[in-house]
Amino acid sequence: MDYPQTARTIIELLGGADNINSVFHCITRLRFDLKDNEKVQRAQLEQLDGVMGINLSGDQFQVIIGSKVTQVCHAIQAELPDTAAAQATEQPAAEHKRRNPVSVALEIISGIFSPIIPAIAGAGILKGLLSLCLSFGWVASSNQTFQIMTAIGDGVFYFMPMVLAFSAGNKFGANPYLSVALAAILFHPTLTTLFKSGTPVEFLGLGVSAVSYASSVIPIILSVWLLSFVERQINRVMPNALKTMFTPLLSLLIVAPVMLIFIGPAGISVGNNLSSGIIWLVDNMGPLAGILVGGTLSLMIITGMHYVLVPIIINNITKLGYDPIKILMFAANFGQAGAAFGVFLRSRNKKTKSLALSTSFTALMGVTEPAMYGVNIRFKKPFAAALIGGACGGCFGSTMGVKTYAYALSGLPGLPALVGPTFDWALVSMAIAFGVAAVLTVVMGFEEKPENSAPAQPAEAPAVAAAVPTPAAVSSSAEAELLAGISPVAISKNEQLFAPIDGQLAQLSELSDPVFADEVFGKGMAIVPLKGELLSPIDGNVGSVFATNHAITLESASGAEVLIHIGIDTVKLNGRHFTRHVEDGQQVKVGDPLISFDLDALIAANIDPSVIVIVTNTDHYGAISQLKQGAVASREAFLQLTATTA
Structure with a gap:
């Protein structure tokens, strides 16, 4: 270069x-x-x-x-x-x-809901499958196995405030376990019995509204935000020796009554009004609502605005038993899949065809970023076709009143969530979105470079289309090399990576940073840390430690290139709270200390402290697979790197 x-x-x-x-x-x-x-x-x-x-x-x-x-x-x-x-x-x-x-x-909403999507998506698919079994008469609702399976599917939705409390605590910088303790108050049997008694409930002479917090969203988010503020103020004046005992005590005593008397009832009211507004919009502007939302949802996904809809959808399903706008997400995703498939049909470039076909399938499975960033936005016209396809599919779905009965991924795995009286119309709306986008892409065509041409220089490039004013990135290093015509160098030895820190494993896709979430630099895992001691996950050498000590690259003895990044946007701390223990080129063994950091300081600064571990030469391996789920201890094997030819 x-x-x-x-x-x-x-x-x-x-x-x-x-x-x-x-x-x-x-x-x-x-x-x-x-x-x-x-x-x-x-x-x-x-x-x-x-x-x-x-x-x-x-x-x-x-x-x-x-x-x-x-x-x-x-x-x-x-x-x-x-x-x-x-x-x-x-x-x-x-x-x-x-x-x-x-x-x-948008960043706050995204940061709170992104980590919980796997839990509610998995439970939502189960709820859809159970609904399917019930609809076809394969099982009776009185069957005890069915009832237990229903509890498995409903559990995360019923106790949604507790799930959100932990996520919101991490996002706002409150103690996440104290946040869960705050949410648990809403479900205590004594409180629920008081609410069901029918008599007025008071606390210190102030009325407490008898509302149900099961499956609620807004009250706990606002309450945890208040908790984070109260906690910080108490910590400023509380002696260190007393913080462990008295900060949680005072925080709960201050925030819990405010939550029950003011925030909770207000949040429930706001949530119900939002749901009513959405229902009114669909009932009175069905086709138009479908066109507007279905046609612009992909733009919302790029900017992160689609997370605004998640709490509304969840609230609709839990309060009404169905949601009328989730189908528009399906339509938008199928529009992106159809446009990528149209690129596959129209393109004469073998690499582009391969990329388009694979990302079209990925979009059908509910993950649109590879198709959207790697293909459709890149060629511009297919992205416009995808928006039109989503608008057409959304228009049909809204016109026919398609309903979704559980929260699930907006792709083929999420179809059980649509099972009900409008299921057939849901399938038609998705087929319309896919077909219109694919046909328009083929008819309109797009400009692509010859097979072996170099990228155009800026002076020769056409003006940027104003219709795409948003960021795009190739969704994985594999696709980046594919687009660049680079042949991966195979590694012939299997290897395991060992956890560099104690914590909770998370998928890269759950991260709020789209570059890591879209696997631009390769595959890997994130770990939500329990302490601030980063250890070596490999036997090998230190490549480089970044000047601000928040990131490090390593190379193992067998050739694995590993990037470890501590936290999201921690570069802005300019090295504060980080201490390195190794230097560039130094040899390390598994478990050797690399970097120390002040975890409490990161959380107090409202920074996501996730430790991100990425294999940057992902394409040199046949597969990279997860060995652990949930909690992981440092020095414990958590990633398997499978050689191309072992």
Whole structure:
């Protein structure tokens, strides 16, 4: 890579030097503070050699480079000496820059609901299958096995406040276990008995509304937010020796009554009004609502706004027994799948055809990012076709009053959630979305480069389509290499990675950062840590420790290249709360200390502390599989790297 030329091109595509306030980098990406994000020539930037993708996080514009990010950043700073000189003083100030309230709200909603999606999706599919068995008369509702299976499927929804409490506690920086304790109050038998007695309930002379909190969403989120504030204020004045005992005690005594008297009833009212508003919208503007939501939902997914719908959908299902807008998510996803399939039919490039077919199937399974970012947005017209397909499918589904009876992935695995009187119409609406998008893609066509051509230079590229003002990134390193025509180098020895820290395992897809969630740099796992001691997961060498000590690369003796990143956006801490114990090139064994960090400080700063472990040369292996579920202890094998030819 010609770093100076790449730097000059990136500056030009970002709107020129005058549009750049500051730039710094983390271990994988350039992070720009721009005067005007709309001046960025996104399409040309994505096509630039050496750029793996782009991402807009809040007001920060990110250019994903990978292992060469340091060299590219230095080259950019050489082109912008004033920016480089001001770096040390501007970066801390940027931490306190006022953020867009909408971006903050979307980030909060995404951060709370992303981690719980697997639980509610799995339970939702089970509920759909049970409904299917009941509808076809394969089992009676009085059957005890059926009733136990119903409890398995309903459990997470009934105790939704407790699930959300833990997730919201992590997001807001409250103690997650104290957050769960707060939610447990809502289900205590004494309280539920009081509410069912029919007599007025009072606490210190103040009335307590007798409402049911089962399956509720809004009350506990607001209550945990208040808990995080109260906890921080108490910790500021409480002596360290007394914090363990008295901070939780005082926090519960302050927040619980406020939750029961004010926040809870208000939250239930807001949730019910939202559900009523959605039902009114569908009843009175059915076809139009389907067109608007079904046609724009993919844009909402790109920006993260679709998470706003998740609590509404869950509230509808739990309060009404069904939801009328989930079908629009199915339609949007099938539209993306259809457009990618249309690219497969129309393309003459073997690599593009292979990528389009595989991502079309992935989208049908309910995961649209590979098709959307890797194919449809890349070629522009297919993305427009996908939006039109989603609008057509959504219009039909809303017109026919399709209902969803459980929360599940919006793809083929989630079909049981649609089983009911409108199931046939649901299938038709999805077929319409897929078919319209595929046909339009084939008819409209798209521009693709010849099989062996190099990426177009910015000066020759066409203007960016204004219809796609959102970030896109190749969804995995495998697809990045496929698009670039790179042949993976096979590794012939199996290997296991050992957990670098005690904690709870989580999928990369659950992370709020789309670059990690979409596996841009490879496959791996995240671990929600229980303490702040990062240990080596391999026998091998340290590649490099990032300057701010929040990330490290390693290479094992058998060739596995591993990236470990502590927390989301921890680069903004500028090294605070992190201490390295190794240096570049140092040999390490499994269990050797790498980095120490202050976990409590990260949580107090409202930072997701997840430790992200990624195999950056994923495509050199035949498979990477998970060995553990749930809790994991440090030095315990948790990832299996299977050789291409063992």
